[in-house]
Amino acid sequence: MLKIGLTGGIGSGKTTVTQKFSALGVPIIDADEISRELVQPGQPAFVEIVNEFGDKVLKSSGEIDRQYLRDLIFSDAKSRVKLESILHPLIRLKMSQQIELLDNPYCIIAIPLLIETGQADLVDRILVLDVPRELQVRRTMERDNSSAEAIEAVLNSQVDNQTRLSLADDVLNNSGDIEDLLQQVEALNEKYKVLVNPQGESIEADNGISNNKIKNTDVPQQKNSPNLFKAAELFIPPGDEIVYELPLNEKIRTLVRLESLFEEMEHHLKGDTYWDSRSAINTFVALMNIFSRPEIKTDMLKELDRINAIVGKYTLKDMPDDSYIKQVQEEVNVAAKNLRSIDGQLGQGLKQNEFIMSIRQRDSIPGGALEMDVPAYGHWLNKNIESRCQDIRIWLSHYSQPQQALNLILKLMRNSGVVCEASTKAGLYQHSLDTGIANQLVRVIVPKGAFYFPEISGGRQRFTVRFLKPNGFDRPVQIEQDILFKLFCCAL
Numbered sequence: 125m126l127k128i129g130l131t132g133g134i135g136s137g138k139t140t141v142t143q144k145f146s147a148l149g150v151p152i153i154d155a156d157e158i159s160r161e162l163v164q165p166g167q168p169a170f171v172e173i174v175n176e177f178g179d180k181v182l183k184s185s186g187e188i189d190r191q192y193l194r195d196l197i198f199s200d201a202k203s204r205v206k207l208e209s210i211l212h213p214l215i216r217l218k219m220s221q222q223i224e225l226l227d228n229p230y231c232i233i234a235i236p237l238l239i240e241t242g243q244a245d246l247v248d249r250i251l252v253l254d255v256p257r258e259l260q261v262r263r264t265m266e267r268d269n270s271s272a273e274a275i276e277a278v279l280n281s282q283v284d285n286q287t288r289l290s291l292a293d294d295v296l297n298n299s300g301d302i303e304d305l306l307q308q309v310e311a312l313n314e315k316y317k318v319l320v321n322p323q324g325e326s327i328e329a330d331n332g333i334s335n336n337k338i339k340n341t342d343v344p345q346q347k348n349s350p351n352l353f354k355a356a357e358l359f360i361p362p363g364d365e366i367v368y369e370l371p372l373n374e375k376i377r378t379l380v381r382l383e384s385l386f387e388e389m390e391h392h393l394k395g396d397t398y399w400d401s402r403s404a405i406n407t408f409v410a411l412m413n414i415f416s417r418p419e420i421k422t423d424m425l426k427e428l429d430r431i432n433a434i435v436g437k438y439t440l441k442d443m444p445d446d447s448y449i450k451q452v453q454e455e456v457n458v459a460a461k462n463l464r465s466i467d468g469q470l471g472q473g474l475k476q477n478e479f480i481m482s483i484r485q486r487d488s489i490p491g492g493a494l495e496m497d498v499p500a501y502g503h504w505l506n507k508n509i510e511s512r513c514q515d516i517r518i519w520l521s522h523y524s525q526p527q528q529a530l531n532l533i534l535k536l537m538r539n540s541g542v543v544c545e546a547s548t549k550a551g552l553y554q555h556s557l558d559t560g561i562a563n564q565l566v567r568v569i570v571p572k573g574a575f576y577f578p579e580i581s582g583g584r585q586r587f588t589v590r591f592l593k594p595n596g597f598d599r600p601v602q603i604e605q606d607i608l609f610k611l612f613c614c615a616l
């Protein structure tokens with residue numbers, strides 16, 4: 125499904141536009157609406173916000189006073205960071221869940237702070253509402269009966285229109301009347317329908333509305349075939365380099381998360397204290413939570429089948445040494461067969477395990493389950509370390525086939541990237557991707573100990589690497605120097 129991220133400043137016309145798309149039958153995912161739901165009593169963010177900011181954020185009705193919070197974050201940057209750290213991951217999760225449920229060629233995801241919160245990677249195209257500042261102020265004043273100063277303060281906290289436009293694939297100009305805006309939406313709907321094929325895959329086409337300003341600056345675009353087997357050995361950076369990765373889609377993002385949890389688990393299993401075992405259990409519950417999503421098994425199988433098809437094509441070619449291809453083919457076949465052999469959901473057997481399920485059920489308690497919540501847990505934690513580790517290893521074995529599959533997919537994925545040297549202009553590097561191939565992961569490698577670090581954002585069609593330097597504990601700032609770095613675009 126093609127995901128269109130709609131963004132624009134305060135009063136730019138986002139609601140007007142989403143209402144029109146909705147009337148045209150396009151599904152809408154609205155970050156503001158999700159945020160409002162998340163702070164309702166009983167919802168996950170409610171307790172965290174009250175714990176963080178105290179009872180003063182509550183109205184007499186017991187609901188969160190959103191206006192109070194809004195005023196607070198505009199006057200206090202630290203509160204803003206705290207609130208964002210509670211809300212943004214939850215909003216992102218909820219949006220991903222809603223996207224997974226959709227079955228439409230394309231959808232609109234309205235995220236007012238799409239650029240500011242670095243969520244561009246969640247969408248395939250960025251649609252920006254362009255409107256002169258004075259009109260924005262006037263329309264918002266009329267709508268909200270608020271002062272120009274208050275609206276200016278909000279505008280000053282948002283990214284400026286030029287930056288937004290520089291990242292736009294499509295632009296709606298809202299300087300005319302509403303009828304004019306709605307006509308542009310209709311034209312755009314036709315364009316998006318052309319951009320998606322019946323299978324729901326997006327293809328690049330340009331009927332003149334596109335305003336794709338980002339062009340590859342330094343590295344030639346990848347040609348039509350992925351560099352699947354260029355590197356027979358996985359590139360391992362020397363100890364004096366650090367790899368920063370950005371998965372370009374949600375599926376790979378989930379696999380990378382799982383991979384990290386498995387690594388974390390191995391670390392905890394090396395320890396022999398009470399706390400090591402508690403940490404291992406917390407990690408295990410996180411693994412269970414991700415693996416309980418029904419789509420993961422299908423997604424991995426599809427990915428393995430897709431890789432198999434690519435491998436098949438390679439073997440038809442006249443390759444001087446096809447031993448690596450054969451090895452990959454065998455590994456992929458084994459991983460797919462093992463995964464298919466699992467009946468039902470991944471880790472299904474763990475549902476019979478009363479002990480681990482009772483700990484998992486209390487996972488939403490801040491800090492996780494304690495002995496007072498599950499006394500049997502306290503008893504288990506007092507067993508000797510060998511039996512604790514043995515129990516965990518047995519539970520982990522429920523996920524050994526999925527782990528094998530995801531390790532293989534990620535290994536082949538990372539293997540498919542060819543390293544090249546790239547350079548920034550004043551700390552910024554922008555790169556358009558060939559949409560004819562499945563770009564899945566970007567890896568940026570910088571020297572260990574560098575004073576800067578890369579912030580990678582983007583989606584299937586392009587990505588941006590912004591090099592930043594820490595600014596105490598305030599928002600990091602973009603560096604001004606031109607620097608060289610190593611870049612991998614991994615496409616399988």
Ligand code: ATP
Nearest residue numbers: 133134135136137138139140263267300301302305
């Ligand atoms: P916010 O960021 O505050 O949620 P928004 O981007 O959703 O705002 P809208 O609520 O759609 O913006 O529009 C702001 C106000 O401007 C509304 O009252 C809307 O009816 C009005 N408006 C939008 N576009 C036009 C237009 N082209 N001509 C006149 N009024 C407009």
